[in-house]
Amino acid sequence: MGNGCFSGCSGLTSITIPSSVTSLGTSCFYNCPKLEKATFQGKLPSNITNCYLQSTCIIYVPKAYFQDYKDALGSTYPYIYVPLKDETSGEEKPNEQCAVPTISYADGKLTFASSTPNAEYHYTITDTDMASDAYSQDGIVKLSAAYNISAYATADGYKASDKATATLYWVEANLQNTPTNINQTATRGIIVTSNDGIVTLSGLNNDETVRFYTVDGKQLGAAKAVNGTASQAVSESVVIAKMGNQTIKIAVK
Template structure:
């Protein structure tokens, strides 16, 4: 009898191929589960029927897609999922790079781990309100995905859920979501802003790391902690306001946020604030009653000021902005100057010629001999200024030594453009600078005084000629 029962159990489910699709048919429940192709991969446009007839003549209802059902089916271009299907297995559409869009029927309640991981060609997807969770790695590396609407039925976003979705520019998180998994939006470089619902209580480790395009984010007062490396390398983020509910900042939470100008704290000093990785040049605004506490913790920070986050008419930022600094060059030194008293300067210098282990087939490399300079100013009681940009060029000096000996001398001059005015410093007094349009049309000239010259133009690009050297200047 035991042998007979085992045989009956074994024969209750059988694999069959029906119209090119492989199913597991369960004779007891009369249901069918779509299986991976036994040899090779599915490809082209596939329509999965709601019901299939087995070799035994019985009709089976298709209710599920097995784990790895379309695993690595790069040739799959489209698929129709019947409304009878309730679940999509783990890695169901893993690396289906040819799949551009898909509609999930309202019968589906869950998307398995890595369900659409690596579907780089997927640009859009519609999720029904029946789905309650997005599994770990669900849309991992879906770099072509530009937008997605998460239904209000979803309560959690799994670890690495949207990791490296670089094409994602915006996303709305419904108020039903209570948690964001580890590295949930890590590497979403196209994401510029995001608002978190008040249902979220914490942001896990690496949640928004490497979101270099992120310029603003609103953290609700429900959040109590930010995980380790939460905003790691979010270089586009210029300011952030932390509600008084935040009691803990993860290790290196803001490490690499090089664009930070101001961080606003609304409450007491959160735990591990000194380890949060906030750049020491950032302006820190804190409640007046906790000013000394923050100064005791943030040793080495130069700009820690009091503010009243709840005061009437008091914005989250000071009213007056620091004056944009000017950039000049004289006697081998760069000089920054701002009209705001007590201004201090934060600058970045890059060299376009810098290279490491570069390759040249012909052995010829053209050098620009220029440094790109970016600087902004800060002062007590002011917001950070706009950034000023200029370029330092190395050019040949105009020497007249009265002899037949040829002398070579290189000097530096700084060129910048702002509000239609070209400014050049590092010149000799009385030196003439001529200006031309991009098509070669002569615009005019000016004579240097006190080592500098300026000229008003209406062109988008001008060419300044200093002696025998010509410099292209883009107007901003």
């Protein structure tokens, strides 16, 4: 495989490399952000450490060469597996996939949970408000007060789960007051997730009511929090969740 042969291929999600490939070109997988699975069918190709394979990629290798791949790639690549065998056909099949984790927030703690036993979690948090030596002509900066969170689960003998996504919103904890000094503002975290048309909010007060509206103000329904969590099925692509005088705009997946 030539140098940079898949470089910049943003749509590449999986690849099978046959046993006839004996060498990988430098940077052949450079800037392939969606590459999640690579299956090697032969012995360890030369130059594998310079191919820029994503360290989060799930790598399947033949059992006979498993240790060769582990030794060459080292601890930077923790997800190297030997595919399981289908007992009836003898064909190789991927490891069972970890259950997608849930993301919740309560008592000042962000929590991930998966139904897969002994799951471990890998997460990314981005904050659009982060800035360094930024510039503002008029001295006014609008804060989004939101963190974007993604997480996936892994466990020994399992394929990595699909990613779960959520948004952590910081809203005023005291809805009766409107402080003007940022140091006086008491806040609480509300986690919002949406999947298959179900919107879920966690981090709420017990028995707190959340009302859901369309963007043009039509009420879709209401849900009361149980154990700090409230859910609502919606058919809109964008909804507004309202808690007291606080509102959150949610893109529904």
